[in-house]
Amino acid sequence: TSTFTYTLVGTAPCVTDTSIATININSQPIAGTDGSTTTCESSVTTINLFSLITGEQSGGTWTRTTGTGGTFDAATGTFVPAVGATTSTFTYTLIGTLPCGNSTATVTVTINPISDAGQDGTLDLCSNNAPQDLFLSLGGSPQTGGTWSPVLASGTGVFNPAIDTAGVYTYTITGIAPCANDTSL
Secondary structure (H helix, E strand, O other): OEEEEEEEOOOOOOOOEEEEEEEOOOOOOOOOEOEEEEEEOOOOOOEEHHHHOEOOOOOOEEEEEEOOOOEEEOOOOEEEOOOOOOOEEEEEEEOOOOOOOOEEEEEEEEEEOOOOOOEOOOOOOOOOOOOEEHHHHOEOOOOOOOEEEOOOOOOOOEEOOOOOOOOOOEEEEOOOOOOOOEEEO
8 A cells, every 4th residue: 555645836825735645455365276186976085175276365265166965164165075976166265355356266076986896696507508697696786887807708798607617707897096996796
């Protein structure tokens, strides 16, 4: 903030006259640089949103601008994912003093779904039975697109009792990082 004085020297018998101009300079708030992270929906680790932005000034507020699920605490700027939570964005806002505008920083938390290979199953066959899709022997709601090991003669998840060997076959769904793989037998 500065003060400037304008003076006009008067000619006698007139007096000198002055005016004062005060200029207030308000600081533009800085909410910091945007950030992001990726987590698994099964994670129970608290995400500190402040740790994902840089250069921010204190005193702002957090709001959730997109996404659902999980536990968001605006007062502390934290978020805990949960199963079923969706990718979410959070905005940190500092209110500017006119004529300065507000400043915002956005954090995107990408939430990857957990893998589900279903539940272990058992399949009893006779040597002359028709080929069977092993996927149908799994319990629960397994995701499709997984792989079987060891590899069956068909090259797919179809077990042919006439040519495949009886044993334990593992079905694996590859997790999207940082989510882990899931297997069933």
